[in-house]
Amino acid sequence: xxxVLLTVRGLEVSYLTADGPVRAVEGVSFDLRRGEVLxxxxxxxxxxxxxxxGLLRVLEPPGAITGGDVHFDGIDLLAxxxxxxxxxxxxxxxxxxxxxxxxxxxxxxxxxxxxxTLDAHGETSPTRARARAAEVLELVGIDPTHLRSYPHELxxxxxxxxxxxxxxxxxxxxxxMDEPTTALDVVVEHELLQRVAALQxxxxxxxxxxxxxxxLLDALADRVGVLxxxxxxxxxxxxxxxxxxxxxxxxxLRAAIxxxxxEDRVPVALDGSSPNLRSPPSGCRFHxxxxxxxxxxxxxxxxxxxxxxGHLVASHEEAP
Amino acid sequence: xxxxxxRSAMWRNGKARVGLVLAGLFLLMAVVGPLVAGDPLAFVGVxxxxxxxxxWLGTTGQGQDVLAQTLVGAGPTLLVALLTGALTVxxxxxxGGLAGFLGGRVDDGLSLLMNVFLVMPGLPLMVVLAAWLPTxxxxxxxxxxxxxxxxxxxxxxxxxxALRRRDFVVAALMSGExxxxxxxxxxxxxxxxxxxxxxVGATTYAVGAQVGLEFLGLGDVGAxxxxxxLYWAANDSALLTGAWWTFVPTGLSVALVGFGLTLIxxxxxxxxxxxxxxxxxxxxxxxxxxxxxxxxxRG
Amino acid sequence: MVRAAWWLLxxxxxxxxxxxxxxxxxxxxxxxMPGDPATALFGRFKGELTPEAMDALRATFGLTDEPLxxxxxxxxxxxxxxxxxxSLAYFPTPTTEVIGAxxxxxxxxxxxxxxxxxxxxxxxxxxAAWRRGGPLDTIGPPITALLSSxxxxxxxxxxxxxxxxxxxxxPVRHAYGLNVVPGWSLEFVGSxxxxxxxxxxxxxxxxxxxxxxAMRNVSVGTLGEDYVGYALARGLSSRRILVHYVAxxxxxxxxxxxxxxxxxxxxxxxxxxxxxSYPGTGYLLxxxxxxxxxxLMQGLFLAITLAVLGANWLADVATVVLDPRTR
Numbered sequence: 019x020x021x022v023l024l025t026v027r028g029l030e031v032s033y034l035t036a037d038g039p040v041r042a043v044e045g046v047s048f049d050l051r052r053g054e055v056l057x058x059x060x061x062x063x064x065x066x067x068x069x070x071x072g073l074l075r076v077l078e079p080p081g082a083i084t085g086g087d088v089h090f091d092g093i094d095l096l097a098x099x100x101x102x103x104x105x106x107x108x109x110x111x112x113x114x115x116x117x118x119x120x121x122x123x124x125x126x127x128x129x130x131x132x133x134x135t136l137d138a139h140g141e142t143s144p145t146r147a148r149a150r151a152a153e154v155l156e157l158v159g160i161d162p163t164h165l166r167s168y169p170h171e172l173x174x175x176x177x178x179x180x181x182x183x184x185x186x187x188x189x190x191x192x193x194x195m196d197e198p199t200t201a202l203d204v205v206v207e208h209e210l211l212q213r214v215a216a217l218q219x220x221x222x223x224x225x226x227x228x229x230x231x232x233x234l235l236d237a238l239a240d241r242v243g244v245l246x247x248x249x250x251x252x253x254x255x256x257x258x259x260x261x262x263x264x265x266x267x268x269x270x271l272r273a274a275i276x277x278x279x280x281e282d283r284v285p286v287a288l289d290g291s292s293p294n295l296r297s298p299p300s301g302c303r304f305h306x307x308x309x310x311x312x313x314x315x316x317x318x319x320x321x322x323x324x325x326x327x328g329h330l331v332a333s334h335e336e337a338p
Numbered sequence: 339x340x341x342x343x344x345r346s347a348m349w350r351n352g353k354a355r356v357g358l359v360l361a362g363l364f365l366l367m368a369v370v371g372p373l374v375a376g377d378p379l380a381f382v383g384v385x386x387x388x389x390x391x392x393x394w395l396g397t398t399g400q401g402q403d404v405l406a407q408t409l410v411g412a413g414p415t416l417l418v419a420l421l422t423g424a425l426t427v428x429x430x431x432x433x434g435g436l437a438g439f440l441g442g443r444v445d446d447g448l449s450l451l452m453n454v455f456l457v458m459p460g461l462p463l464m465v466v467l468a469a470w471l472p473t474x475x476x477x478x479x480x481x482x483x484x485x486x487x488x489x490x491x492x493x494x495x496x497x498x499x500a501l502r503r504r505d506f507v508v509a510a511l512m513s514g515e516x517x518x519x520x521x522x523x524x525x526x527x528x529x530x531x532x533x534x535x536x537x538v539g540a541t542t543y544a545v546g547a548q549v550g551l552e553f554l555g556l557g558d559v560g561a562x563x564x565x566x567x568l569y570w571a572a573n574d575s576a577l578l579t580g581a582w583w584t585f586v587p588t589g590l591s592v593a594l595v596g597f598g599l600t601l602i603x604x605x606x607x608x609x610x611x612x613x614x615x616x617x618x619x620x621x622x623x624x625x626x627x628x629x630x631x632x633x634x635x636r637g
Numbered sequence: 638m639v640r641a642a643w644w645l646l647x648x649x650x651x652x653x654x655x656x657x658x659x660x661x662x663x664x665x666x667x668x669x670m671p672g673d674p675a676t677a678l679f680g681r682f683k684g685e686l687t688p689e690a691m692d693a694l695r696a697t698f699g700l701t702d703e704p705l706x707x708x709x710x711x712x713x714x715x716x717x718x719x720x721x722x723x724s725l726a727y728f729p730t731p732t733t734e735v736i737g738a739x740x741x742x743x744x745x746x747x748x749x750x751x752x753x754x755x756x757x758x759x760x761x762x763x764x765a766a767w768r769r770g771g772p773l774d775t776i777g778p779p780i781t782a783l784l785s786s787x788x789x790x791x792x793x794x795x796x797x798x799x800x801x802x803x804x805x806x807x808p809v810r811h812a813y814g815l816n817v818v819p820g821w822s823l824e825f826v827g828s829x830x831x832x833x834x835x836x837x838x839x840x841x842x843x844x845x846x847x848x849x850x851a852m853r854n855v856s857v858g859t860l861g862e863d864y865v866g867y868a869l870a871r872g873l874s875s876r877r878i879l880v881h882y883v884a885x886x887x888x889x890x891x892x893x894x895x896x897x898x899x900x901x902x903x904x905x906x907x908x909x910x911x912x913x914s915y916p917g918t919g920y921l922l923x924x925x926x927x928x929x930x931x932x933l934m935q936g937l938f939l940a941i942t943l944a945v946l947g948a949n950w951l952a953d954v955a956t957v958v959l960d961p962r963t964r
Contacts, residue, residue, distance in 0.1 A: 075630040076870040082634045096633045103630050107872035120863035138873050168961040454655045459945045461904030462938040470666050577797050589791040596786035625771030
């Protein structure tokens, strides 16, 4: 398909520790079309951050890609040279980090960090680079006088906006957002998400949005994938998943969301936590926490089934 | 970690083993040396005689046997260094432990004291202290400990600050035990590995500082130690007559003892804090600048 | 800005306390000795001093019949006026004059050596961490450990023997040739430079490894910071990341460590001067010890301490300049 920007097939990402490899992501496959917003949801330890950092090849040691294929616009990312990757980064693929305070260099001004990024991607004129840096800040609603500010001098919301502006500075086709609102309070989070949605509609870049907040994706994403213990257990159109989803885990996540005002529902917390990746459960990895689990779930692995257009699920439950 | 498992882990650690063997050899030399060497102060030949079959390491500017002086010098030098190591850590544990353990005003005051001692240049301080006190090994131990304790106190303070909040310490204090007793009985034993590595570090420092002070003539120049050997070598113009053998054997001994102790310290840190050695798993690049995540396909 | 100024002022206050401690030590030590402190201080020179000179010295050190606190105030007053008494070995030259002459040589020699070693060591340390497990990282630490096991002054003796005595590449001793007239002549400057190379070199060789090891360890931690990974993801060049991200951040804790290590390095430098008969404060210290010139010894202790405290404060200023979070 010509409009597919990113293809991921059977991706496996592991941490190579001295005590042997720990597989954090296994057998993950999905496509991302140009201009599409794909949300990836999962609780902490589900491997969602490892997954995107791995496929972009920015995961630090001891992380390593141990299997699968990743193609970005026809380029094999897993075979690309260091130079080819550097040329691709930020011009084509950029990232909005979880905590911009840690991701920005504490001893350089915001302006210097935008300018050096532009400089690394072909902007040779310092004057033009400074003017463009000011535009980057204005794009995300920050006064250009803050070019001279240091990261620690900005508020949390402003820092995340700087990071958003920086991610758009070189006109990337794919912007990966790694829980960009986790550190923010609800009001500031809402403001940032509106900005993301508006800029995406205006500029048409594709977004891979990682979060632990399923509700957040209902409004933002075109499609949603659900990760559990390093595996993609369900992926489908956002409106389908908004109605509940098929996988018991997806439904569990949905049930745990506190009800909106006027909604007649009692939230049911999902018991337990992500399994230890060093010794994952046998069979379906979700079975120890699944209400519908039976003896077969403990033994056999799940297979992926297509339930509707673009809606895949990996569970033992029969289709209704 | 239990003491016996630390001992066996130390022996398995390459650095520690080399260090233990080196330090052991010199300790042996300190014990056996005086028995096999003749009188190190006796005039046995012409001054500045080069190494020969009679005098394996030559003679000093006073016509004394260099080998005998090197062998005999090991004992007092190492004894002073070990005693200094023990006293330094003792002062450091007491002051650092009290500061971290009691906190508040006591901590403020003791921390200021530590920082003042840390910022003072060691040698001039040692010189003014040593100059007033009668020369001899006791003075040497006192001066070296008084000038060297602050760093260890600082490290021990940080550790006891952390231990203070632990359950067993809180429980002991709640049950009405005297704080000083809790510090000595409960807190300090729980930083045995830190105290051990402080002791090794302080001993290493004491070897070098002692030799430096004696080289200046602030030791008992009539005694035979590694420091006074170098003092006399310089005094007798070894450098201007080319008598390298008067200072090379002693200097190498000092360096090898120091190197051995440093290795023991490295090994101790690695054994008690395994994160420091962090063996890399196969497949990950080594010696490469940070870059893209490696692709390591199985099979 | 206000916060930084306040912090620098507080540091200055701390150095004042340290300086006061050094002063007080000088005051207390002779009085703790058995017998008359004046005898302890200048007893060896009794026959050579005129009664007037003796009285002047007594006044300087507060050795009067007044109560102790008056003595102390008198002593502090004299020090505040820059009166540290006269040197007994260089009688009747004031101690400050003797120290001043020596201090110039020491600051020039040890100052240059310390700065060169620090710059070289931190650079090598950052590079070792950058290619962790690479050749530099593998051979650096053991070589450093071995080199730092040798006493500075012994390395100096060895280099004098090999490079100056055997190979005759450098002068053996002193700060300039004996037949050269001091002054701003090319001959004199050249002579000073050629005499300084070997002592400076031994100090650099002996101390570079320590800075390298410290910088390497901090840099390894810095490499794990989010901002390094994010810089890589932004496609910044390796050079840019190494210099502006890793080294620039990792040097900050090392500036703090600089102060604590400085006292140790200066001690080594003083002993190195002795080996080269270099006319700095270390050589003077030896003279003072040998001739039991206590006024000079005390003055040197004070002067060297003040110099080290001053260097520490400069490191604090550098921290404020380099770390915007302190401003």
